Amino acid sequence: MLLRNRGFLKPFEPSRPDSYFTEEWQATRLARSETGRAFGIIEGESGELVGRLELSAITPPPALHANLGYWVDQGHNGRGYATEAVAAALAQAFDPGGLRLHRIQAAVMPRNDRSIRVLEKSGLRREGFAERYLEIGGRWEDHWIYAITAEEWPGAVTSSGGRDRIGGGFPKSRGQR
Numbered sequence: 001m002l003l004r005n006r007g008f009l010k011p012f013e014p015s016r017p018d019s020y021f022t023e024e025w026q027a028t029r030l031a032r033s034e035t036g037r038a039f040g041i042i043e044g045e046s047g048e049l050v051g052r053l054e055l056s057a058i059t060p061p062p063a064l065h066a067n068l069g070y071w072v073d074q075g076h077n078g079r080g081y082a083t084e085a086v087a088a089a090l091a092q093a094f095d096p097g098g099l100r101l102h103r104i105q106a107a108v109m110p111r112n113d114r115s116i117r118v119l120e121k122s123g124l125r126r127e128g129f130a131e132r133y134l135e136i137g138g139r140w141e142d143h144w145i146y147a148i149t150a151e152e153w154p155g156a157v158t159s160s161g162g163r164d165r166i167g168g169g170f171p172k173s174r175g176q177r
């Protein structure tokens with residue numbers, strides 16, 4: 001799938017060495033790590049892998065934030081899969097049974113209208129403009145910064161709901177909870 005989408009993804013991604021497109025490299029990237037979680041986006045009906053989502057740069061307290069990145073197979077665009085995947089990732093990030101993070105951030109190029117739509121549909125708010133933020137295809141590209149914190153997540157339970165979800169700790173895999 002990655003090979004099939006190499007041309008499609010090129011305008012939105014950093015320059016990649018050929019080794020990036022090998023099974024070995026991808027297996028390493030897919031492995032669960034201390035600072036990131038990678039997820040496949042699976043189509044319900046067919047069970048086919050149709051995309052990828054990643055929470056990266058997971059940062060310990062007092063930050064408890066992570067960066068969100070994703071892509072969907074070109075042939076499966078426009079079916080709501082990215083939006084569904086982001087909703088699932090936010091639940092994983094904020095839910096007390098998940099990573100218990102406080103803030104999820106995404107950076108998107110101003111020309112990437114589809115991804116901007118996905119982020120805004122998903123409840124992330126535009127926070128600011130970062131000049132020359134990421135290297136994309138060999139150029140330092142400006143990005144909009146979007147974010148959502150646990151308080152804003154629709155699944156959040158307010159203090160009146162009896163559960164305090166803020167400042168709760170760090171992923172269990174860090175052995176801190």
Ligand SMILES: CC(C)(COP(=O)(O)OP(=O)(O)OC[C@H]1O[C@@H](n2cnc3c(N)ncnc32)[C@H](O)[C@@H]1OP(=O)(O)O)[C@@H](O)C(=O)NCCC(=O)NCCS
Pocket residue numbers: 008009012069070071072073076077078079080081082083084107108109112113114115117118121
């Ligand atoms: C961005 C991307 C993940 C979207 O995936 P997707 O599964 O098609 O997204 P969804 O179907 O959930 O939502 C797409 C939304 O964008 C809208 N859209 C499509 N083309 C658009 C355009 N040219 N301008 C504005 N909105 C557009 C769709 O109508 C839809 O919104 P709607 O539900 O209100 O109709 C996919 O195009 C992709 O992988 N792009 C390349 C990699 C990338 O940009 N990754 C993100 C980097 S920040």
